[in-house]
Amino acid sequence: MKRRDPQERSRRELDEALTRYGSERDREAARGPEPWPGDLFVLAETAEFPVEWLLVERGRQGRCLIVAADANPILGCADVAVPPEASGGPLSVRCDVGLQIGIESLRRGERTGSLAANDLDRVRRLRAEVAAGGVPDPKLGAGGEPDPSYEDWLAEIVLPARAALLPVAKEEPGLAFRRARKGIAAAAGLVLFLAVCGVSILAWRFHQGERQARQEVSRLLEESRRREAAYRRELESERQRLEAAYQKELAARRIPTPGSEAGRPLANLVYASFYPGASRGTVRELAAPPGTTYLFLLFYVGHRPLSVEYRVDVEKGAGGAIWSLGGLHLLPSQEVSVALPRAQVPDGAYRMRLYGVSGKERQDLGQFEVRIVSQLSHLPDR
Amino acid sequence: MSNLKQFIGAEQPRGPRGEWTGEEAVFTRFLQGLDSGGPGEREGFEAVWLALRRVLVGELKRRSLWTLSPAYVGIYGSASWADEEAVEELVADGFAFIFVERLRSLKAHLRLKPNVEGLIVRSARNFLQEAQKRHDPVGFRVFTVLRGAVRSAVAAGALHVVEGSSAVRRDTVLAFHAGAAARPGELAAEARSWNVDLLPDLITARGWEVRPLMARVEKLLLRLPAQGFPVFRFQDLVDPLRLDVRMRWRALWTSAQGEELPQPGEDDRLVMARIAVPARSLEERESFRSLLNCLEEGIENLAQRAQSKEYLRRLQMFLRCYAADAMPAPAGEELPSRRRLADLLGIPRDRLPDLFTTLQKLAEVCRQGAGKALP
Numbered sequence: 001m002k003r004r005d006p007q008e009r010s011r012r013e014l015d016e017a018l019t020r021y022g023s024e025r026d027r028e029a030a031r032g033p034e035p036w037p038g039d040l041f042v043l044a045e046t047a048e049f050p051v052e053w054l055l056v057e058r059g060r061q062g063r064c065l066i067v068a069a070d071a072n073p074i075l076g077c078a079d080v081a082v083p084p085e086a087s088g089g090p091l092s093v094r095c096d097v098g099l100q101i102g103i104e105s106l107r108r109g110e111r112t113g114s115l116a117a118n119d120l121d122r123v124r125r126l127r128a129e130v131a132a133g134g135v136p137d138p139k140l141g142a143g144g145e146p147d148p149s150y151e152d153w154l155a156e157i158v159l160p161a162r163a164a165l166l167p168v169a170k171e172e173p174g175l176a177f178r179r180a181r182k183g184i185a186a187a188a189g190l191v192l193f194l195a196v197c198g199v200s201i202l203a204w205r206f207h208q209g210e211r212q213a214r215q216e217v218s219r220l221l222e223e224s225r226r227r228e229a230a231y232r233r234e235l236e237s238e239r240q241r242l243e244a245a246y247q248k249e250l251a252a253r254r255i256p257t258p259g260s261e262a263g264r265p266l267a268n269l270v271y272a273s274f275y276p277g278a279s280r281g282t283v284r285e286l287a288a289p290p291g292t293t294y295l296f297l298l299f300y301v302g303h304r305p306l307s308v309e310y311r312v313d314v315e316k317g318a319g320g321a322i323w324s325l326g327g328l329h330l331l332p333s334q335e336v337s338v339a340l341p342r343a344q345v346p347d348g349a350y351r352m353r354l355y356g357v358s359g360k361e362r363q364d365l366g367q368f369e370v371r372i373v374s375q376l377s378h379l380p381d382r
Numbered sequence: 383m384s385n386l387k388q389f390i391g392a393e394q395p396r397g398p399r400g401e402w403t404g405e406e407a408v409f410t411r412f413l414q415g416l417d418s419g420g421p422g423e424r425e426g427f428e429a430v431w432l433a434l435r436r437v438l439v440g441e442l443k444r445r446s447l448w449t450l451s452p453a454y455v456g457i458y459g460s461a462s463w464a465d466e467e468a469v470e471e472l473v474a475d476g477f478a479f480i481f482v483e484r485l486r487s488l489k490a491h492l493r494l495k496p497n498v499e500g501l502i503v504r505s506a507r508n509f510l511q512e513a514q515k516r517h518d519p520v521g522f523r524v525f526t527v528l529r530g531a532v533r534s535a536v537a538a539g540a541l542h543v544v545e546g547s548s549a550v551r552r553d554t555v556l557a558f559h560a561g562a563a564a565r566p567g568e569l570a571a572e573a574r575s576w577n578v579d580l581l582p583d584l585i586t587a588r589g590w591e592v593r594p595l596m597a598r599v600e601k602l603l604l605r606l607p608a609q610g611f612p613v614f615r616f617q618d619l620v621d622p623l624r625l626d627v628r629m630r631w632r633a634l635w636t637s638a639q640g641e642e643l644p645q646p647g648e649d650d651r652l653v654m655a656r657i658a659v660p661a662r663s664l665e666e667r668e669s670f671r672s673l674l675n676c677l678e679e680g681i682e683n684l685a686q687r688a689q690s691k692e693y694l695r696r697l698q699m700f701l702r703c704y705a706a707d708a709m710p711a712p713a714g715e716e717l718p719s720r721r722r723l724a725d726l727l728g729i730p731r732d733r734l735p736d737l738f739t740t741l742q743k744l745a746e747v748c749r750q751g752a753g754k755a756l757p
Contacts, residue, residue, distance in 0.1 A: 006474035017482045047494040071487045072508045084483045112490030145592040148529045
C-alpha cells in the first residue's frame with residue numbers, strides 16, 4: 001500500500017493550518033483591540049526572544065499581570081501546556097515567569113491570539129499553587145526532576161526575555177503622573193474642540209445643541225432628585241403621624257397605672273366569676289351600682305394544662321379588642337384576675353376571651369358574653 | 383524526489399561544515415508569502431523543504447543520531463537514514479511541528495521581526511529534542527542524568543569547562559583542573575563500566591530519585607582523574623555510556639532466546655512483542671506510531687495506583703526501545719524472560735502478568751481508536 005507523498009501531505013496540512021489561522025485572525029479582529037485576560041502578545045522589547053506574553057490579570061489603574069509563553073514543548077513543573085488543538089496552542093505557559101506591566105505597553109504590542117477560558121483558569125490555578133508553596137522548585141522539569149535542557153531554556157530564553165521587559169515595567173509612569181497626563185490630555189482635547197468650534201459654525205451649533213441637550217438632561221435629573229427628596233420627606237412625615245397615632249392608641253388600651261391610688265385600698269368593687277362552659281351561648285348581666293370604682297373579674301382555669309401566662313381580651317361590639325390584658329398569672333385558686341376601671345367600661349355588651357400563652361403558642365380557654373348595666377340604686381327594692 | 387546529495391548541494395547557502403546559515407532567509411520569505419485562504423501552491427515550498435531537510439540532518443549529526451535507527455526519533459520501518467523515505471518522513475514531521483502546528487506563533491513573531499530564521503532553527507532543535515525524548519527514552523534519560531551530574535560538578539567547582547559552552551553541550555571539554563590541557567582522553571571503556579553500578583536506576587529513577595542518582599554519577603565522575611582522565615569531552619563520555627545501555631538491553635533480548643523458554647501463562651510476552659514490532663508497510667508505520675503514542679496516553683489516563691502506573695510506564699518505555707533496536711529480528715522471539723525483564727526494569731516479577739494484561743488491553747483499545755476513552 002502506497003502512502004501519500006510526505007511533501008503532498010505537508011502541503012495539505014499547511015493549507016488547513018492557514019485556513020484555521022485565517023479564521024482565528026478574523027475572530028481576533030472582530031473583537032476589537034483592547035487587551036483582556038487570556039490575550040497573547042508579542043512586544044517589541046522582547047522581539048529578539050521567541051516568547052509571547054499572556055495577560056493573566058488586568059488590575060486597577062491599568063496594571064496587568066503577564067506571564068511568558070512559548071512554543072517549545074519542554075515543560076517544567078510550574079508550566080501549563082496548551083495543546084495544539086486549543087485556541088492559541090500549542091503553547092507552554094511559564095506560569096512562574098511573570099511580571100506587572102502597564103496596559104499601555106500591551107496596547108503598543110501586537111495581540112497575536114488568545115487562550116480559552118479553561119486554559120487561562122489552569123494558568124491562574126497553577127500560579128496560585130506556586131504562590132502557596134505547592135511547587136517546591138518551579139525551575140525543576142516535569143515530574144519535579146532536574147532537567148538541564150529545561151534549565152537552559154529558562155536561562156537562555158525565558159528569563160532574559162523577562163529581564164528585557166523589566167525596565168519597561170519599572171519606567172511605567174506613576175499614578176499621579178498618569179492622572180496629570182490624563183488631565184493634560186483632556187485639556188488639550190477641550191482646546192482642540194473649542195478651536196474646531198471657532199472655525200466651523202456648524203460644529204459650533206452642533207456643540208450648542210449638545211450643550212443644551214446636556215443642560216436639559218441635567219435639569220431633568222435635578223428635578224427628579226428634588227421630587228424624590230420631597231416625596232421622601234412626605235413619607236417620613238406620614239410615618240411619624242402614624243407612629244404617634246399608634247402610640248396614642250396603645251396608651252389608651254394600656255391598663256392605667258395605679259398612680260396615687262396604689263397606696264390606697266380599693267372600695268366599691270363589683271365582683272364576678274366566670275367559669276368555662278357555664279356562660280357559653282348566654283349573656284351574663286353585670287349590674288354596677290352608683291359609685292362602683294372597678295369591675296373585679298375572676299376567670300377560672302381549672303385543671304386544664306397549665307400555661308406560662310394568661311391573657312384576657314375585652315371586646316365591645318364588632319370593633320375588636322378594646323383591652324388586651326396580658327402577663328396574667330394563675331392564683332392559687334386556679335383563677336386569673338383582672339380589675340377594669342368602671343369609668344372606662346361604660347354600659348353595654350362585651351365579649352371577654354381568655355387565652356393561655358406559652359411562648360408563641362396561644363390556647364383559647366373560653367369566651368364570655370357580658371352586659372354591663374348601671375344599677376339606679378343599690379338600695380333594695382321595697 | 384530529492385536525494386541526500388541534492389539537499390547538501392551547492393545551490394543552497396551553507397556554512398563551512400555544510401550547516402544551514404539562513405543567509406537567504408528562505409523560511410522568512412516563505413512565511414511572509416503565506417496568506418490564509420490563498421492558493422494551495424506557495425512560492426518557495428520546495429526551497430523550504432530542502433532547507434529544513436538540511437537543518438534537520440545537521441541536527442541529527444550533531445546529536446549523534448545519524449548513525450542510529452530512525453526509530454529513535456519516531457520514524458519507524460527504516461533500518462537507517464540511508465533510506466531516503468525515512469529522511470523525507472522526518473522532514474514532513476518537522477514541517478508539521480514547525481510550520482503547521484506553530485503557524486500562529488511564527489506569524490506573531492514575524493509581525494515584529496524582519497527575520498525568523500533563527501527561530502525556525504531553534505524550533506527544529508526543539509522538534510528533534512522532543513522526538514528523541516519520546517522515542518528514545520533510554521538514550522535521552524542517560525544524556526539528561528549525565529549532563530545534570532556534570533553541571534552539578536561544574537557548579538561545585540570540582541570540574542571546569544576548558545572549551546565549548548559553559549552550559550555543557552556535546553562538544554564541551556571539561557577538566558578537573560582549570561589549567562589542564564584540552565586533550566581529551568579515550569574513556570569509552572571506563573564509561574561502559576559505570577553501568578554495572580548505575581543500572582537499572584539510570585533508566586527507572588523518577589522524581590525525587592533522580593537527584594541521588596545524579597550524585598552517584600557525580601561520584602563516578604570524580605574518580606576519573608585517578609583513572610588517568612583529567613580532561614574529557616562530554617560526548618566522549620555520554621555516547622559510550624548511552625550506547626552501552628542500549629547494548630545491554632539488546633543483549634538481554636537476544637540472549638533470552640532459548641535461554642528460558644516461555645512458561646505456561648507467559649505467552650502474553652509474545653503478544654506484547656508483536657505489539658512492539660512495527661510493520662514495514664508505509665500505512666502501518668503511521669498506525670504503529672499512533673499505537674505507541676496512544677499506549678503512552680492510555681497509561682496516564684488509567685485509574686490505577688501510582689506505583690502500577692510507574693511500572694506500566696517502564697514497560698511501555700521498554701517496548702519503545704525494543705521497537706527501535708530489535709527491528710530486523712523476527713517478531714515475538716526476542717523478549718527477555720520475566721525474571722530478566724523484572725531485574726532490568728526494577729519491577730516485582732509477580733506483577734508482570736497483570737501489567738502485561740493491562741498493556742495488552744490498552745493496545746486493543748488503542749487499535750480500535752478509542753485511546754482517549756480508556757477505563
